[in-house]
Amino acid sequence: SYELTQPSSVSVSPGQTARITCSGDVLAKKYARWFQQKPGQAPVLVIYKDSERPSGIPERFSGSSSGTTVTLTISGAQVEDEADYYCYSAADNNLVFGGGTKLTVL
Amino acid sequence: EVQLVESGGGLVKPGGSLRLSCAASGFTLSNAWMSWVRQAPGKGLEWVGRIKSKTDGGTTDYAAPVKGRFTISRDDSKNTLYLQMNSLKTEDTAVYYCRWYDTSSAIDYWGQGTLVTVSS
Numbered sequence: 279s280y281e282l283t284q285p286s287s288v289s290v291s292p293g294q295t296a297r298i299t300c301s302g303d304v305l306a307k308k309y310a311r312w313f314q315q316k317p318g319q320a321p322v323l324v325i326y327k328d329s330e331r332p333s334g335i336p337e338r339f340s341g342s343s344s345g346t347t348v349t350l351t352i353s354g355a356q357v358e359d360e361a362d363y364y365c366y367s368a369a370d371n372n373l374v375f376g377g378g379t380k381l382t383v384l
Numbered sequence: 385e386v387q388l389v390e391s392g393g394g395l396v397k398p399g400g401s402l403r404l405s406c407a408a409s410g411f412t413l414s415n416a417w418m419s420w421v422r423q424a425p426g427k428g429l430e431w432v433g434r435i436k437s438k439t440d441g442g443t444t445d446y447a448a449p450v451k452g453r454f455t456i457s458r459d460d461s462k463n464t465l466y467l468q469m470n471s472l473k474t475e476d477t478a479v480y481y482c483r484w485y486d487t488s489s490a491i492d493y494w495g496q497g498t499l500v501t502v503s504s
Binding site (some may be wrong): 309311313318319320321322323326327336363364366371372373374375376377378 | 388390419421428429430431443447458481490491492493494495497
């Protein structure tokens with residue numbers, strides 16, 4: 279079965295650039311997605327197809343891909359971006375998730 | 385506006401049953417690929433299962449830990465998705481989310497989740 283690996287935490291100061299990586303063999307052949315999850319709220323998709331941004335998601339969110347690693351970049355992170363971020367991908371007829379990264383902005 | 389609202393969670397004893405609902409609005413459920421995903425307390429996310437759209441056959445697939453115990457179905461007249469959970473185990477304790485994958489845009493939408501606690 280496939281696995282996706284993320285760092286457990288990333289910390290930046292407001293206005294800095296936050297980068298969260300996600301690695302896994304499945305990413306060499308399947309697109310990655312990222313969602314943001316704040317406590318008690320529904321997950322919100324912030325990136326799909328590795329680098330596409332849904333409407334309504336701020337431009338400071340971007341995604342990139344290289345081989346078996348994808349990266350979520352938040353340029354000029356804001357305090358309101360503090361949340362858990364999960365990468366996931368479709369593989370073998372199901373969804374595979376990373377373990378999640380807690381982003382702290384302070 | 386797309387909305388997914390889960391309900392039906394609660395406390396149930398091991399071996400018991402529970403049915404979760406996911407009320408959808410803003411799109412037609414019968415045309416949708418829908419999934420259930422769960423997140424155990426303090427743990428990562430786990431795909432539970434999926435039902436394809438009617439036009440794609442309406443078939444279901446399940447993760448190994450729930451196969452034979454959980455059943456996904458939908459009521460198109462109510463635009464509602466269901467997850468029937470039988471023979472529940474303590475390890476089924478989790479927040480359960482429904483998810484819609486829009487095949488035309490490749491964007492997915494999530495509900496806010498409903499908590500299921502399996503405990504004696």
